Amino acid sequence: MEHRSLIQRLVAKPEFGPFVLLVVEVAVFWSINPDFLSPLNISNTLAFTVELGLIALAMTLLMTSGEFDLSVGSLFGFSPVLMWTLFNAGVVSLPLAFVVALIVAAIIGYVNGWFVTRLKIPSFLVTLGMLLVVRGTALFVTDGFPQRTWKADGNWLATILVGDFYVGPFRIYASLFWFIAAVIILGYLLTKTRTGNWIQAAGGNPGAARARGVQVDRVKVGLFMLSSTMAALAGIISSIRTSAANPNSGTGYELEVIAMVVIGGTALTGGRGTIIGTVLGILILRIMRNGIVLIGVPGLAYNIFIGAIILGMMALHSWLERRHQAGT
């Protein structure tokens, strides 16, 4: 194999396409409406972006292992409802309710993983079923009404999760740091550790991985649990920030999250995943949603742009993949 120049190698990276798209996007929105880069707009956009981003990061690892999780949106709605219901009923303290909600989410992830690995049912069907069960439970226990959340103000747990402060004109939420921590930890896990090698092998060629003694099923179950728990954490953070625990919240998030992950260059079929790409994918979609409103495009047209981005990026990734496989 001949030596390739730095630029050629950079272009061949799956993150390159999304990076260029992000830069173009920011440049276009900013040139049309300078308010796009105002501190207020950046602060507002960032607050919700990192919440959805937490789910996308966990989904990246799960999808690299060859599975995906449609139940994350329903957990985003269900977990805060569970936490606030427990707390409002006076049964437990807020931190304990928080821990219980996360444990329940982890158990739901375990059940997803058990159905997929033991019963060999495709994750599409398993997590679709779980989506309905979890969403249905949230609606049933609340009669469809939002839960009271106002007692969170000043609670230390709420401050740690999503307390806000100003850096100059920027309003920063603590959730941003949780997001950055998750990027670093999960990025390290995927690219530097043995576990990361197993995750990629589990998605790329599970038979070969098993033959080498890799516990493919255990890896997948673990990632299903991570995905549910992160969705629960994101939902709880969001509910504290907006002072609302609506059993309907998170509807449709699963598809937006999966779109973020694949736009970033992670393969839907598994074997190849990138955390940096997912960060770019998260920013691309959230900035698109924010930007088209700011430049005056009707919000209802949002999905047209998202769909076009997904199709365009998939075409690019598939083209790069084929070039790469051909060894050029």
Add this chain to the structure above:
Amino acid sequence: MVEPLIKMEKIRKSYGRVTALDGVDFQVNHNEIVGLLGDNGAGKSTLIKVLSGAVPLTSGAIHVRGKKVDFHSTSDAIAAGIETIYQDSALVTQLSIARNLFLGREPIKGPRFLNRMDQDEMNRVARDLLKQVGISKNIPPTTPIGSLSGGERQAVAIARAMYFDSDLIILDEPTNNLGVAETQGVLSFVRNARDSGHSCIFIAHNIHHVFQVVDRIVVMRRGKVVADNIDPKTTSVAAVEDVITGMSELTGGAHAH
């Protein structure tokens, strides 16, 4: 006399009413390349699957270095030093050469809880191994398997088996779909493996490939071994073909127990 590396005795394997192996005796000696030949349905694949732990045997016994073994999975067989290389299926195409070599046995660097792979060490060993197995081109160990040719992939799989001290490397149709030069490459990888102390079972449809590399030929037909000591140096290809098709029962050193 030295114990053979592998000794399979009176192996029977039935799938329901179909008997795939009907009392097979088969052995592999140390430092030997055995060619396993037979028509489709003769029982070669089943015999290999039994030996590699992929399917359980119905009755009979397998001895490795004189010790009876009981394989419940391919990992058991790998632990006993038997590595099976099926074309293409043994490697993860998205991962690099080095990551494939060490898959499941990655060396750790630094504190254990950080679980960090020692990628420098992996790349160093991979580079040495590729040279040792006989790949002359300069392929970086970070190259994904997906961009290697069929022959190079075989080489990586063989290198992995050699590095992890598999005593027996089973190659199932390693030269299928390969060009002439690539085939010669794979045959030389197999010779290198024997010269560094490994035994091989070589299965191929192309008898000429088998003749070029093996020390001894075993022929199966309808679930039985019909010749187990054919010397490729003193026997003609045509004569072996006759044994495979059943035209002749006694050719070369067949049945020379």
